[in-house]
Amino acid sequence: DADVTQTPRNRITKTGKRIMLECSQTKGHDRMYWYRQDPGLGLRLIYYSFDVKDINKGEISDGYSVSRQAQAKFSLSLESAIPNQTALYFCATSAAGGDRAFFGQGTRLTVV
Amino acid sequence: DAKTTQPPSMDCAEGRAANLPCNHSTISGNEYVYWYRQIHSQGPQYIIHGLKNNETNEMASLIITEDRKSSTLILPHATLRDTAVYYCIVRGGSGNTPLVFGKGTRLSVIA
Numbered sequence: 001d002a003d004v005t006q007t008p009r010n011r012i013t014k015t016g017k018r019i020m021l022e023c024s025q026t027k028g029h030d031r032m033y034w035y036r037q038d039p040g041l042g043l044r045l046i047y048y049s050f051d052v053k054d055i056n057k058g059e060i061s062d063g064y065s066v067s068r069q070a071q072a073k074f075s076l077s078l079e080s081a082i083p084n085q086t087a088l089y090f091c092a093t094s095a096a097g098g099d100r101a102f103f104g105q106g107t108r109l110t111v112v
Numbered sequence: 113d114a115k116t117t118q119p120p121s122m123d124c125a126e127g128r129a130a131n132l133p134c135n136h137s138t139i140s141g142n143e144y145v146y147w148y149r150q151i152h153s154q155g156p157q158y159i160i161h162g163l164k165n166n167e168t169n170e171m172a173s174l175i176i177t178e179d180r181k182s183s184t185l186i187l188p189h190a191t192l193r194d195t196a197v198y199y200c201i202v203r204g205g206s207g208n209t210p211l212v213f214g215k216g217t218r219l220s221v222i223a
Contacts, residue, residue, distance in 0.1 A: 004155070033210055033211075040215075041215060042199060042215045042216055043211075044213070045210050045212065048210050050208075058210065090155050090156070092156075096207070098207060099144075099161060100146075100161070101158065101211055103155030103157070105154060106154070106155055
C-alpha cells in the first residue's frame with residue numbers, strides 16, 4: 001500500500017459544486033501539504049499543516065479550504081468549484097525536521 | 113528561500129551521464145539544495161540534497177560549487193526511465209518551510 005494515499009484519483013464535477021479531496025498517510029509524519037499543478041507548470045502550494053492544530057495558507061489558497069482531522073488525514077475542499085480549478089492536485093507529507101517530502105499519486109480534478 | 117534557475121529542457125543519450133545544472137546565486141549559508149523529479153504526472157520523488165559538500169546516493173550525485181551559487185545533478189548512466197521533469201529547490205536548513213517548486217528541467221533520455 002502507498003504511504004500517501006489520495007482519494008479520489010480522478011473526479012469530474014460541475015461548476016458551483018462543493019468537492020472534497022482526501023489525503024491519508026501511514027508514515028507517521030506531522031507535516032502535510034496540498035499542492036496544485038497546472039499543465040506545463042511546477043507545483044504551487046495551496047495549504048500546509050505542521051501539526052493537527054496548525055493550518056497555514058500557501059501561495060494560492062483563495063477558493064480552497066482545508067481540514068486536518070487527525071495526524072494522518074488532511075482534506076482539501078473546494079467550496080464552489082470553478083473551471084479554472086481544473087488541475088492535478090498533490091498531497092505530500094514530511095517529518096518535522098526531516099529532509100524529504102513524500103508525495104501521493106495525485107488527484108486529477110476537472111470542473112466543467 | 114532563494115530562487116533557482118534551470119534550463120527548461122535537455123536531452124541525453126541513453127547510457128550516458130545526464131548533467132542537470134541549477135543556478136542559485138542568492139542562496140544563504142543555512143540553505144540546502146534539494147532535487148526532486150516528476151515522472152509523467154506522478155507525484156514528485158525525492159532524489160538527493162546537500163549543503164556544501166558533494167553528495168552521492170544510489171540514484172544520483174550532487175555537485176555543489178565552492179561558492180554554492182550553482183549545482184549540478186548527475187545521473188551517471190541515464191535510462192529511458194529517467195525521462196522526467198527535474199526540480200532544483202533551495203530550502204532552509206531547519207526544514208520549517210514547505211518546498212517551493214519552479215518549472216524545472218524536462219530531461220528527455222533518447223535511445
